Amino acid sequence: MATKTSPDKKKTGKAADTTNGEPQAFKVIGTRPIRHDGVDKVTGRAIYGADVQMAGLVHGRILRSPHAHARIKAIDMSAAEKMPGVVAVVTGKDMPDLRDKMADLGEGTVNLAHLGANCLAHGKVLYKGQAVAAVAATSPHIAEEALKKIKVEYEPLPAVTWVLDAMKDDAPLLHDNVFTSEMGKLGKQPSNIAVHLHFEKGDVEKGFAEADVTIEREYKTASVHQGYIEPHVSTALWNHDCHLTIWTSTQGAFTARQQTAELLQIAISQVTVVPCEIGGGFGGKISVYLEPVAAILSRKCGRPVKMIMNRNEVFEGTGPTPGSFVRVKLGAKKDGRLVAGEAWLAYDAGAFPGGMIGPGCMCVFSCYDLPNARVDGYDVVLNKPKTAAYRAPGATQAAFACESVIDELAEKLGIDPIELRLKNAAREGTRRVDGPTYPRVGLVETLEAARNSDHWRSKLTGKNRGRGIACGYWFNIGLKSSAAANVNPDGTVTLVEGSTDIGGTRTSVAMQLAETLGIAAEDVHPQVGDTDSVGYTDVTGGSRVTFATGLAAYEVGLDIRRQMAARAAMLWECKPEEVTFADGVFRRGDKSTSFKELAGKMHQTGGAVVGRATVDPEGPSHGFGAHIADVEVDPDTGKVTVLRYTALQDAGRAIHPSYVEGQMQGGSVQGIGWALNEEYFYDDSGRMRNASYLDYRMPTAFDLPMIDTIIVEVPNPAHPYGVRGVGETPIVAPPAALAAAIYRAAGVRLRELPMAPHRVWTAKKMTNDEC
Amino acid sequence: MKDIEYAAARSVDEAVGLLAARGDKARILAGGTDILVQLREGLRDADLIVDVKKIPELVGLSHDAKRGLRLGASTPCYRIYRDAKICAAYPALADAARIIGGWQIQSRASIGGNLCNSSPAADSIPALIAHDARCVIAGPSGRRTVPVAEFCTAPGRNVLARGELLVTLEFPPVGDGEGARYLRFIPRNEMDIAVVGAGVWVKLNAAKDTIAAARIGLAAVAPTPLPATEVGAWLAGKPATAATFAEAGDRARRLAKPISDMRSPAEYRLHIVGVLVTRALAGAVDRARGIVIGHSPNGQEH
């Protein structure tokens, strides 16, 4: 199979020969088999949410708020209800009263009233595009026309869409029941500041006093959307026996089930969620939007209800990532040793509390061994859609600030930016400002690989060109995964796992089972189960699936090996412990049988062999990356062209290198888009003006060079095959790498995203005017 | 979206009849790349769609060195830039046709539709102005001709009256020493609406060192596509040098009255007018001198 990336693709990791005693001469891991779901996806046969069809299906559409902030005074649905073809109309009043109800959804406690109001507003709308009412009708066109007949009386209120404005005392207040939570205490006055976080390590004042050089800068970033190609889509059937089945595009069938059950206040066993194939999520398809609405429409009309969002609804009604303001101050000795750091971060959470400020604070200094540091972070509500996770949520904004200051420090100290980073790189034993101490991690190896790369060593020539480098970090979580597998008499294995497959994980997980059983990847047939057919599995998020569900597959493999060894023992009339297994062959003394042969005798030795496992490994597995970017800046227009780009990352172990490279490339591209042109553009009344792919400028293929990748492998000691997880880290470094490159090309330091042509031009003009 | 009637007219008269009878409630469909999107998004309303692509007169190109070019209003863009003769004679038109949307769009989208949609940012209109194209319009009371420069009246509005449609665009014949160029600026390299567009046509003297005549059309800098007539007039008799191009850019900037929106701040648009007019002039003069200019998706020179 062709390799699709880097001309200098080499494995630079100094991988140990063994991890946890497992021999590391792999047969399957590290190869590039064709993905199991490839044919269906290439031929269009794979079933996505929009492909769901069934008898009696009706179509739901949502009426959304035209205002960024308003009180709902009255909703008159009578005209819509009377329209021929309309079978149900609902508003927030059709949802249970969720006031003061909290639920633990696996990744922290969630205020259900907020989650519910984000699906259908209660009393007030807090952003343009918030769902207000929904209609089900016999055709999508009738549903659409019926929306026009719903009369909503609004009392518009002043709106605020920039995080620092929302923090002001006189800012329009979004919630009268949100109080600032600070050091375990709640403020007395309602506030748009939901949370103030504070982390400290060492003696910051003393640290800065020792610094020879101190640089402090401020950075701003705009809200950007995950931009998954498939819009949200859900079909719900509230059956006459009161069982609710939902076919949906989600990153986590179990979390969708739990959220829906909690929001509708029904038993979790009353809901089955069937995850369809998913056309991207990047964190944006964890929270439910359509599922509970389709469910109550179905309950009302007794028919299956299908809902699909338009692209503008996706932009205006689902979670972007926070807009942010970040101030970073770093102090260093003349030799480049960092002595102190301070960061102040304000992230918008969107309309409801609970944004990405936590990881932002934890990631801001995560690449460096800082003896003294202080971080303050604020979670702020304002009149924009509730933010959702987006690939390394919160880390990119923080890294843009910190990595840019590092680049300025390198310049001021006259030290090569890679050397400065190597000197201070986080490594085993480094304690982060928020507490944890790193185990064995691969930042140093990644930076060394960058220094040795063809890209870094090649000379960049030509006018208006520059090269930049930046690092990025993401935790990569563990959490719960389950899997089960049946051995077939022909020696193949059918695997059912609970992780919806977004980035090829079905194959990466199957490969780990194949490796464990000593069979070919093609002989494992993986499928993603629904919530009734597989054990509890957390979301496909946090770069956890290849790590955690892969671990489950490994344990399934061990379980099958144990059971098969017992079958061999039965045939050989010995004790199971006397049977050994290596390279797909069971042995005892001079007797041996392959996995396949033994599978053929399964029915003579006791029937089916079913392996199963459920795991809850300790995360994080710590992903570090470094990106190198070459750009050219048009001196007249300020437009940035990315000439060459290399992403390097410690993958721990690349199970299927193509998918690791794909993640590195995809993350880089999203980071490049975020850096250069993407933004939610708001007018003065708080309305987004560019809710389409025409004006929300994600990069197209014409805007990008080939993204070269270099996989570094420093195996994760906490995984049998060394996997670390790779999906999120690659979005973190691009903005800072590009800002550094733009500086070298055009002589201006951009501190606001996106670094759109007009911003580069304005910055150049201002420096020229000053001269 | 509500139910809409569809009729495919076979002749100009039939189309005029349908349009005149239904007035505001009828909409013409050419490639549909604007109108279908607008109907679906509720930006326009119609009870009847009149498809004009089946009218022979509206589809096709006929080129004659003496009479010039007649371009059927509904001819899809790709037919323009796939025709080497048209590319040589009307290169600014080809530049524009090549960058309207991507391949799929160019297989449907027409220059007539681009013009009749009358967006201030439409890519073909500055090129049509530069090439001095004229609109042949048919209506209930017969045919009339209007210069493209006078066609658009406001964003999304034009001189077409009830029952009228655009039949062809007529381009004057091209003589020796002529060249033209259309450039647009977008932050991405395709699938983006012009921040500014500039179409330029020049005619050089026999020695090809002096501009004998020039025409400039601008996009996205005013409520309608803007003919920069004064700048064209000023250029006549000026040496074809970088200094002249730059000064023309400055002068064009003074005519522009852009707004700020999600696509660009006004101040930046003003600046880009200068850059693009300067570059497009240089390109047009190169072409007038017989130099072939390559093209990348964003219409920038290689």
Ligand SMILES: Cc1cc2nc3c(=O)[nH]c(=O)nc-3n(C[C@H](O)[C@H](O)[C@H](O)COP(=O)(O)OP(=O)(O)OC[C@H]3O[C@@H](n4cnc5c(N)ncnc54)[C@H](O)[C@@H]3O)c2cc1C
């Ligand atoms: C993805 C995408 C990308 C695009 N990119 C660009 C771009 O880069 N640059 C650009 O300028 N535009 C762009 N457009 C807009 C559009 O494609 C162009 O304006 C195109 O030229 C319209 O032509 P059409 O034949 O499809 O027009 P239609 O949509 O069929 O018609 C457009 C309008 O003109 C009217 N009309 C059409 N023909 C006639 C006629 N003969 N007489 C009277 N009225 C008529 C219609 O009623 C309608 O109001 C893009 C559109 C899309 C969807």
